Amino acid sequence: MSQLYTDIFSLYRQTRAAMKGVKDWERFQVFAREQWLPPEELEQIRLERLKRLLTRASTFSPFYKERLAPHKQRIEHMTTLDELSALPLLTRDDLQQHAESILCEDATDVQPDASGGSTGNPVNFYHSREYREFGGGLHLLFLSWLGVRSGDPTAVFWGADRDFKDYSRRERLMQRLARVKLLNSFDIDDSTMDAFLDELVAFQPVYIYGYASSLHQAATRILTDPERWPIRPLAIRSSAEMLYPHQREAIEQAFKAPVVNFYGSREINNLAAECPHRQGLHVMASGRVIEIVDQSGTALPSGETGYIAVTDLSETAFPFIRYLIGDMGSLSEEPCTCGRAYPLLRKVVGRSSDIITVGGKQIHGEFFTHLFYGHPEIKQFQVVQVAADRLIVKIVSDRENPDLTFVTRGIHARTGEDVAVAIERVDAIETTASGKYRFTVNRMTTRSGEHS
């Protein structure tokens, strides 16, 4: 019965997508073929995509028209993907200042979005239809690696306040039809967690995904009484945060299913993911180029750790070309034993946030990045917990007197009014030894200055 429902729902989605002209499924079928190609053939396909992207960007985007002008010859005669590294990087600062002029003049179907990223300085950008279709196709490909299909019962441990509030009635109905159960991880106590886990026992999700820390929290709870919560998914995806080995172990033990690590971001989704062989994260190479670069933008050889620069290969109306996403990592030269041509990203560091515990509630670090969405006047922020009921919010802004009342109001709405919130204007937020920002710091739990 359940399988039949999945088949029908998946067919319904494909038909609906086809009727609306959405090409996720078509893209998926192309990518599914490409993943097994010999590396040289895949490289040629990616090069063609890159050249189309660069041509579109330098023709229709006012920002890139200017920035890529000195590289026109090079772009026309590009013969390898490596030549991409001669082009300028795109920084978060560029997004903060030039989002409007990065957008192509011929853009039609675009949606504005914003991100706190992992670095604590919010940025604004647009997502185009081409981007969404590529991302959709790549995601279907990733699910196929796990044996999961769109329409399978899914449980989500996520923390996007804005995403939850904005669900329309129609979307909620779609979620029910699509059989998705969500737990808002921004504030969980034992009783909400228990109630959700009880629900999942009856629901039996085939697929579970969420923040590493939230999945770990659920697993820890389950392991206190495994008999009460026999939840048996096919696979679990951990994303948005670093997945530590002890977390993976506990999650796999609690759910008796493999946990695969997934790397995506709000700016560019579906960047890299583990296949069930779990030897590193496959770069979703049909749609993304990931370079590891030093501070000047020079590409580093495989094995060396540096800044991650991402290029979105969809012929998008909002081009991300060599975007410094704020994380660090290293590429591997070894192929995965699964045989896929997609190269491996050995590790991703960054995405570091401490959990803040005030007013009797655990507040996920991502809550604060969401709080600053849509406030371009805030260049950077850092929330520091200094006592059980006291937070300091450090803010970098280039405005003389930005209106910051939303900060205290937003935090109090979550924690209650008893928590003291002090706002401090600073010139810069100090980084850790490896040059990363941490957007939340819990002085009450942090043992040393460095996390990865």
Ligand SMILES: [Zn+2]
């Ligand atoms: Zn693999």
